[in-house]
Amino acid sequence: MSEVLYPQESVYNLIPKERVQTQKPQRYMSKFRPSVVLEKKLTKEAMKTMGPPKVEVPSPEKYLKKHSKEPKLPESEFSNRLFYQYVCKTCSMKKPAVPARTDNPPMGIYTKRDFIKTSTAMPMKPQPTCVDTNKGHKERLENSGLVPKYIKKRDYGEVPDYLLQRNAEEQRAKEEYDRFVKEQTDQGAMKHLSDEERHAILERLKSNWDKLHHEYQGLSLVTDTLSKKAHKERLEVAMKQLENDINLFERFKTVYLSNN
Structure with a gap:
């Protein structure tokens, strides 16, 4: 039977109520848990170290020699006998004596090497070529x-x-x-400006441009009236004229002025 809820100020709330404690069921535990834990320990303990803990240390006398791992053919008595005969024959043969300085070389002997030298001409040099495709076209x-x-x-x-x-x-x-x-x-129709006069005029032009530029930077961003627009255009024209004059004085080092 579900519990009846009463308002907070109800008289029935003064009656003490018995608290029913609910018991949780016992947690499920598999019967195969001990065997699984044991199997995990057996497989995991073997991987704790890189290889077996006790390894035989190699001896420095048993180092790896060159060609030691190559397959070797079994030695036969026939090959050993042929090698021995060849060595004995070459050692027993006597080489001819060195010719003296006064001896004349043998003439009239025609060998195969002389035929190759006389019959063959100078080899032709290959023509220099260039390959321009991956197919080998040259x-x-x-x-x-x-x-x-x-x-x-x-x-x-x-x-x-x-x-x-x-x-x-x-x-x-x-x-x-x-x-x-x-x-x-x-x-007397023209007058030459000196370097001091030219630098002074150039500095005055730059100072005038700075003043106009400072005034131009102080204009409002929105030119909503005709007076603002006309004032802005007047400043731009004056700055452009000063820039042309400055470039002219900086470009030409020699300046002449007419006396008229």
């Missing part, structure tokens, strides 16, 4: 474009005619410009 190296044939030309390493002509024209134009500048300077 062609002569001279026609492959890898040989620098241009270094064998007569005019190799010389300056081309069009470059000489261009250099001559540039030199002539420079001389004419220098002559014109000299004439204008002599007439």
Whole structure:
């Protein structure tokens, strides 16, 4: 019978209730557990060390010699007898004496080696080739474009005619410009800026560009009115003009000003 639940302020809650203790069933234990534990110990104890714990230490006198593991054929009496006869024969033969310095060499003896020397000509040198595919296709190296044939030309390493002509024209134009500048300077129509004046003008141009750039950085990001847009465009045009002037003064070291 299920327990009846009453409200918290009910009178029935004052009656003491008996607590029923539930007993858990005993945990299941397999009857094969001891045999499994024993089997695991037997298989695991053998793997605790790398090999058996006690190993016979090899003796330093029994080291591995060269060709000791190669198969050897059994020695026969016939082979030993032939080797002995060959050694005795070669040792008993007497070599001819060394010819004296005054002895003339034998003439008229025609051997096979002399025939090879006289009959064969100089060997042909192989043609240099290059292989350009993985199938083995090859062609002569001279026609492959890898040989620098241009270094064998007569005019190799010389300056081309069009470059000489261009250099001559540039030199002539420079001389004419220098002559014109000299004439204008002599007439007093042009004035040459010194290096100090050029550096001073360059520094003033850069300082003016820095001021405009600082003012440009302080503009608002949103140009929602015509005045803001016009002011921004005016600053950009002025900065661009200053950049061109700075590049002009940095590019040319010699600057002339007209007196007009």
